[in-house]
Amino acid sequence: MTELDRQRLARRAAILKSLAHPSRLLIIEMLEKSPRCVGELTEAIGADITTVSKHLSVMKRAGLVRDEKHGTYSEYSLVCNCVSHLVDCIEEGMDARSGKSATCTAKPRRQTTGKVAQ
Amino acid sequence: MTELDRQRLARRAAILKSLAHPSRLLIIEMLEKSPRCVGELTEAIGADITTVSKHLSVMKRAGLVRDEKHGTYSEYSLVCNCVSHLVDCIEEGMDARSGKSATCTAKPRRQTTGKVAQ
DNA sequence: ACTATTATTGGCGTGATGACCAAGTATGTC
DNA sequence: GACATACTTGGTCATCACGCCAATAATAGT
Numbered sequence: 664m665t666e667l668d669r670q671r672l673a674r675r676a677a678i679l680k681s682l683a684h685p686s687r688l689l690i691i692e693m694l695e696k697s698p699r700c701v702g703e704l705t706e707a708i709g710a711d712i713t714t715v716s717k718h719l720s721v722m723k724r725a726g727l728v729r730d731e732k733h734g735t736y737s738e739y740s741l742v743c744n745c746v747s748h749l750v751d752c753i754e755e756g757m758d759a760r761s762g763k764s765a766t767c768t769a770k771p772r773r774q775t776t777g778k779v780a781q
Numbered sequence: 782m783t784e785l786d787r788q789r790l791a792r793r794a795a796i797l798k799s800l801a802h803p804s805r806l807l808i809i810e811m812l813e814k815s816p817r818c819v820g821e822l823t824e825a826i827g828a829d830i831t832t833v834s835k836h837l838s839v840m841k842r843a844g845l846v847r848d849e850k851h852g853t854y855s856e857y858s859l860v861c862n863c864v865s866h867l868v869d870c871i872e873e874g875m876d877a878r879s880g881k882s883a884t885c886t887a888k889p890r891r892q893t894t895g896k897v898a899q
Numbered sequence: 900a901c902t903a904t905t906a907t908t909g910g911c912g913t914g915a916t917g918a919c920c921a922a923g924t925a926t927g928t929c
Numbered sequence: 930g931a932c933a934t935a936c937t938t939g940g941t942c943a944t945c946a947c948g949c950c951a952a953t954a955a956t957a958g959t
Contacts, residue, residue, distance in 0.1 A: 664807070664825065664826075664827065668807075669803065672803040672804075672806045672807055673803050675803075675806055676800075676801050676802050676803045676805075676806055677801075679797050679798075679800050679801035679806075680797075680798075680801035680946095682794075682797050682801075683794050683795075683797035683798035683800075683801045684794050684946090684947090685787065685790040685791045685793075685794045686790075687794075688790045688793055688794055688797075689782070689786075689790055700905080700906090701905075701906060701907090702904095702905070702906085707782065708782075709782065710948075710949090711948070711949055711950085712905085712906070712907095713906085713907075713908085713948085713949070713950080713951095714947075714948055714949070716906060716907055716908090717907085717908090717947080717948090718947095720907080720908095721946095732906095732955090732956095734904095734905085734955095734956060734957065735903095735904055735905040735906070735955065735956045735957065736904095736905065736906085736956095737905080737906060737907090749867060802916095802917085818935080818936090819935070819936060819937090820934095820935070820936085828917095828918075828919090829918070829919055829920085830935085830936070830937095831918085831919070831920080831921095831936085831937075831938085832917070832918060832919070834936060834937055834938090835917080835918090835937085835938090836917090838937080838938095839916095850925090850926090852925095852926060852927065852934095852935085853925070853926045853927065853933095853934055853935040853936070854926095854934095854935065854936085855935075855936060855937090
């Protein structure tokens with residue numbers, strides 16, 4: 664484990680952490696369809712607007728979304744559509760795990776022999 | 782937002798949460814190469830073995846890994862390779878965001894017009 | 900300037916998370 | 930049975946995350 668490895672893992676973990684919340688996932692799904700202002704997202708989530716604003720700031724810091732001011736509105740949008748694809752991967756993984764189907768459309772990175780530890 | 786939506790989002794969030802930790806990501810990467818026992822993972826991570834054991838139990842509860850007993854050893858392995866592919870998606874997303882390249886090999890789910898709110 | 904609208908920031912209580920130590924369980928070896 | 934090995938579980942403590950309220954921008958409209 665080099666220092667670089669540590670940093671890479673920490674960075675990945677930070678991104679995942681910024682996604683790992685139901686409200687934030689809903690935000691992602693909504694932004695995937697079109698950019699939204701805070702009020703719209705708040706209405707869909709059904710929480711206090713200050714809470715939603717903070718969720719957005721977390722996601723912005725993580726680099727998942729960006730904002731653009733239009734008058735008094737803040738329009739938020741996804742930085743990269745990869746995010747939604749990522750969430751799809753999770754769904755696929757869930758399906759595969761629950762045994763509904765063993766087929767996983769997401770390609771595995773590499774395949775190794777399952778060597779047994781000692 | 783139906784109750785079903787809420788459950789789906791909560792489930793996805795739980796999976797992401799179980800991934801959102803540097804040590805757990807390292808575990809995923811190691812298990813991707815081959816199954817491992819707790820001691821091996823502990824050595825690589827450099828934390829207390831009880832800590833690693835608890836990380837593993839979290840990931841097991843989330844359905845990411847499974848364990849199989851061999852004598853006094855517990856051999857952990859990935860349930861689905863989708864997990865590592867998911868982590869790749871993140872990396873791709875990070876690269877795209879950092880501007881290193883605008884190309885994102887992960888296919889977007891759908892493309893919509895970026896309608897501006899109000 | 901005054902008011903309304905939209906969003907952000909600070910603060911606080913509460914609950915979850917993560918780290919280690921200590922103790923317990925399970926298995927293999929002598 | 931006694932001991933060693935490999936792991937898990939319970940306890941404690943510090944830190945972090947999340948929710949709402951209150952207060953503060955920032956802008957638009959009159």
